[in-house]
Amino acid sequence: MTDSSTAPPGLPSLHWGWILLAAAGTFALTMGVRQTMGLFLGSLNSSTGLGLANISLAFAFGQLWWGLTQPFAGALADKLGAGRVLLTGMALVALGTVLTPLMSSTPGLVFAIGVLAAGGAGMAGPAVLMSAASRLIPAARRGLATGIVNAGGSFGQFVMAPLAGALTLGLGWASAMQVMGLLVLLALPAAWVLRGNSAHAATAATKPVSTREAIGTALRTPSYLLLAAGFFVCGFHVAFLATHLPGVVAACGLPLQYSAWALAVLGLFNIVGSLTMGWAVGRWRMKTLLSLVYAARALGVLAFMLAPKSGVVVLVFAGFMGLTFLSTVPPTAGLVAKFFGLGNMATLFGLVMLSHQVGGFLGAWLGGRVFERSGNYDLVWIIDIVLAVGAALIHLPIREAPLRRVAVLAPT
Template identity: 75%
Template sequence: MSQPRTRAAMWVILLAAAGTFALSMGVRQTMGLFLSPLNTSTGLGLASISLAFAFGQLWWGITQPFAGIVADRIGAGRVLLAGALMVAVGTFITPYMTSTAGLLLAIGILGAGGAGMAGPAVLMAAATRLIPPGRQGIATGIVNAGGSTGQFLLAPLAAALMVGIGWVGAMQAMALLVLLCLPAAWVLRGHSQHPQHPGAAAAPPRLGTREAIVQALRDPGYRLLAAGFFVCGFHVAFLATHLPGVVEACGLPTQWAGWALSLLGFFNIVGSVAMGWAVGRWRMKSLLSLVYATRGIAVLLFLLAPKTGPVVLLFSAVMGVTFLSTVPPTAGLVAKFFGPANMATLFGIVMLTHQVGGFLGAWLGGAVFQATGRYDWVWYADIVLAAGAALIHLPIREARPVRAAPATA
């Protein structure tokens, strides 16, 4: 594929990557709406069905480094094609699964695994390779915002379809909707051995996958980056899973939980795009420290404030701005440190640490509430982890961004 040389070509690439993330993530994030109908239909119990959902969270993270390795070797297009088909098939057959093992296969392995293959590791790497260097920050922000946009738009669509055609028809309609991203696989085809954008700096000699991973794991900055992303996963999964429970524990009506989740998704879009813009202007490690510090302060103020509806909505908006705004600078630092040659692989490993943190955040939130009847100890852990993440990014060695000189006539 010829490299993009026009603004129009750049936007085609961004729309392909962001659109793929919107559909794969959006459909995956709507699955929670079907938990109760699945329980009623199968009679398996919420614990067994939740196991499939929890496994999917972890499998989504495990899939990404391996998808990245394949994308770096044979091309992003083929990986995205396979991932989209897996999401569609897994989602389509879920209503026919009547056992825990069947749900693990459909929701966990096929659905979540396909979403991991068509997820941020592969998409960010493709965008980084194809977009001019000066535009890569805003590009990763736009791609990242695609996932939030998908959740924001597809959740109400799925709910409306459930009312109109039933939960089985709604789920299978979501499966077919994923197929709309198949043309993006052609737009994003190619791999890291293909020539980069003409404006890109000369890349270092390509290392084999094993050598690249060993080199990255020996790099203190990479290890600190992965540790920070673990904290991000803890925060994000706890909020995504337990924010409705937090609202209920505050004694507020159910509709406040819906509004809180909506604001969380909307301001996630705002935060992702804003962070993409900021990446090219300030050091990415400083931006990451700022995001984590903001989270910790927001949680502390929320604990101290009266638990009214407006307070909950303001808290959701602030947390939404920081929700996944860590992704553009994290992906940007991986690309900056190691170049595009093994970008999908190395960012996939960092994404895996994110999902390990996410598994713990979702699980501990429920365990702590069951044991104490409150979420307070998880909030305390949130504050400590946020402070730690804000501090551990500071030693990362990163040069200040070079500002482009203004064009002369």
């Protein structure tokens, strides 16, 4: 085996490290910008006077729309090529983020944050990026590759959160947000590196079926449905933390800088969690790893609820949650590939991401609604614990094996 990727016909062969850098770097910029938007929630509320619940609705819609775009973006990438989809997505993220400070109504915020920025991030999100990396990287490195791409999003959050805080102090929140949006355009060269589509994954003996047939087979597969249900819980947890962790820190009576550093620590430890999970995927059963992650989340949230709220406790909690934050992505993507092969992976993983973001919509919206009515987040934490325990249990019946119809469903 060589270190160069199996490049699509007609495209130059690239070392797999460049492919990973392109995919992880794109995810770092798009995810880093999205995951730091919670830092601007209070400023948006003060500037517009719309109320926390209405602004949370825009963020919640963004969580849902990010998921809704991914199956369609995946289908387009499978057919037209990842490069074109990524270019469009990056441009939309930049445009939506730049326009957000100019909006003064709930529909305006929903359009800028929820439709443009979130939709663009979905097009340049994990469904397209992980499918492209899996297609271009040798099979022996795919488990680690998905962990590295996933860690890119965490690294972006780790870097972008303090940067957003510093820009806010120096330029004001509106200009800081617009600068953050423009930074996404630094990932444009990655579209060239990751170009190509799923047809390049096919062998002479197999051919991918239509998108409709692939989706129909997936929706009749119990293990796939259980996997999607677990990812719904992941979305609830991740979106609530990404949107409301600064509010949680403020409710503890801590200074603003703890909010930025809590998000940064969350991202930093997620790098460790993602890389560790990418390494573990090739060594242990993926469904077991997922059950352990969800059980750990439930224990972590329970411990935080019972602990005294200090700066150290908040940062330790952020670090522990970071270890589990997006470490569910490599085994989830790995199971989709194991079930169905690579031919329709972007589409089918995009559908699982849609389930994730339906949960994300509820986590982001419910956090604002509960806090506005009760003045605390206790009810959301309790719901999060119950959901995490349920997710840990429903992964156990998953049958971790390729479907017998894989040979005719999709190429491997």
